[in-house]
Amino acid sequence: MVKVILLTIIIVAVSILLLGIKIFFVKDGRFPxxxxxxxxxxxxxxxxxxxxxxxxxxxxxxxxx
Known part of the structure; x- marks a missing residue:
């Protein structure tokens, strides 16, 4: 049960980072x-x-x- 929750948290965190690459890593990055x-x-x-x-x-x- 704990493994599933940790895996879910990791997948969500990676998804958020990938969706926000331009915002997080580009200077003056903004949402379109x-x-x-x-x-x-x-x-x-x-x-x-x-x-x-x-x-x-x-x-x-x-x-x-």
Whole structure:
């Protein structure tokens, strides 16, 4: 039972390290921006965040109170 728990902890720790290589080992490493509003490629295509689009639509149609 203890071996299984230790093995699980080791596997999880190694997985976290491998997923965060860029963040942990690269100077000024950061998580990639996955929010649609912050993504430059989406901005080039004119795609915006659904919440921002909804807010703009409500304001232009007079539905926002």
């Amino acid at each position: 921006k996955t929010h649609i509003g912050d993504n430059p490629d989406m901005k080039k295509r004119g795609i915006t965040c659904a919440l921002s689009t909804d807010y703009a639509d409500r304001n232009t149609k007079g539905l926002h109170q």
